[in-house]
Amino acid sequence: MNIVINQYHNSVGGNKLVKQLYEQYAKKLLSYTINRYSVNEDDAWTLVYKTIYRIAEVYDKYSFENEQKQSGFVFKTHINYLRNYFRDNKTFESKNFEVELNDKYFHVKEEVPAKENLQLKILQRELDQLEEWERILLLMRGQGMPYSDISKFVNKPEKQLKVYYARLKKQLLIRVNDALTRLNELNHGKR
């Protein structure tokens, strides 16, 4: 039988739940967002608050087997907000224009569609070409996971993983840069 933990069940009711969630997760999420994704502090706080309020909103609808599952849920929600944040910021680029109006010049910001993130697409294609454990190794290491944990997850010796990671990253860099060079040549007609 699964043990159902709903830590804040008794304290549901607005601010208290938010406060408890804040104390448990806010700083960790904030440091993750800033360190891993170089999001500025203001935006990072906004994302953290969004996550916490969202969790507080839906908290009663879920029950979790253990604390790790609960953390997983919080993390997934935060990841979604982070993904939306990057999508919104990268989809449009703001450009400044000067507009003449009644003999005065005004600066106007206009949002134009940004370039497709081809680098990411190429990388994702290259990642798809890799073996499953290789992909996991790169992604987990990118998230700062220690080799010891990754080793348990992919069932490979820890010492070998360090070598594999260095080689994989080197190869990936070469392949992505090759693809970018080819794209550049294609776009600029150097064939």
Add this chain to the structure above:
Amino acid sequence: MEKDKMQSLSSAGLDQLINQAFLNLDFDQPQNLELMEQVSIKTLNRAGFFPSFNKLVFSKLVLFVAAFVLADGLSLCLKRLQHTPLKPVTSSEHTNKQAATEARSPEVSQTQPEALVAQKPISAPKRIQNNSVPLAVQEKITLSGTIHSAKTGEALKGAAVYKLNSDISVSTNGQGYYSLQMPKGEHNIVVALLGYQTYTFSLYSEEDVRKNVALKEEWKSLEEVVVKPDAYIFPVLTEKEKKANEKEKQKMAKLVARAKPIFEKSADKYPYIPPPADQAFSGFNMGSNEVTNLEYRTFLFDLLIHGKKDEFLLAKPEQHLWINAADQSLFDTLAGIYFSEKKYNYNPVVNISLKGAQLYCTWLCEQANLLKRKAGEPAIMVRLPYESEWLHAASAGRAGAVYPWLRDSVQNSVNWFLANCCIQKQPDKLRYPFNKTKRNPSGDDKKFDRKAYTAAGMTLANNRIATVDVFAYNPNDFYLYCMSGNVSELVYSNDAKTFKAKGGNWSSDAEHLKLNSEDEFKTVSASPMIGFRVCITSGK
């Protein structure tokens, strides 16, 4: 309008991009969900101890602990000095070094004068004695003993003693002795030696254990082996290989199932080929590369795993065809290694029969449709392309195109090759030097093998003497690689009655690389110059 140039990535840039790729993972898939949970545990359950923990803090902490330990050690030394009586300086001590040496030896201390007896080292305080055994050792136990034969009683050398499902293992020495260190707790230990029955026992102990094992002899009568002259020996796959094959298969099926009827100039594995202007046939997806050795091997091994040996025999490549290929002895060595060695994984598969290529398409189609059915999507069909489809795809929709690229030559403006072809067959038609660049206008470079048979041998690594990596050279505007050159590709003729091999290969001259050239092969069969690529259409 001129498009902006994409800048090449640095290592740090790649890290950021990998993190972005993590965000874009599909967490509905179980393996990605598991991955995310692992990261969440690390981020939210462990890392929170120091919210802004970094290497600097860690190094400071280490320094602090080191300083503390050092200070503790110094204070201990001082205490010892305070308790040690002053050493009497005698002339005999200066002259007789041996006496001083003996004074430090407890065995002879009784024979020493009183003054020297007082110099016997003070025993360390109890606290030090208790901690003299390192913590790591305390937590481990040692299992030791001897392994001997149950029948003769003689010690067995080289018997393997190991803990099940772990890296902890040791083998016995000449006296049959072994010693194994492992953590406290429960362990399953196995003792194995060829010719003896494997002995397994469970162990739960918090103290060192000594266990002697007597192994019983094992006799297995070998069954009669009949060797038929033409018998094919099927490869035997280990569990690890089977698992890896299954993963590769899933990956291949997933890529086919993901193919979408949208034309994007991106790096899709199966880019969409829009229909021609006259709408002679509808749009389809085509493999961006020729089928590789790795992909074909996955297919063959899967047949083997599922016991389809007849199909395996039909589909397996005829590697002996490498011998005297293109009337050259140069490629003979490839016969034993081309299909099986890892370094040729991404070279195109060759020497396959027509039936083999068709079986591969059917197999890939089945695998992809399994995924499609699960997702509730309509079925697709994987097959060889028709000649008209292939020509349309190769020319990137440009009617009357000579080559897949815009130039009317197999070399670009600085004389580099645009495809893998035979350079010895048309020496007068080529422009020299091959490696003229802005930095190197004279084109001198010793790296190039001037006697090479193919462009691959000329410009690429030593091992690529015939075919070349399927992603080599620039793709055409439909993002298809090596449409001309490398290997000729199997297609159905437009009336679907015969097969053709299109596009020229590593042994073709520049004329045969042209899209509308005459057919190089009068009859199409297994050959080291012929490979294939698949196309995907909707419907069954």
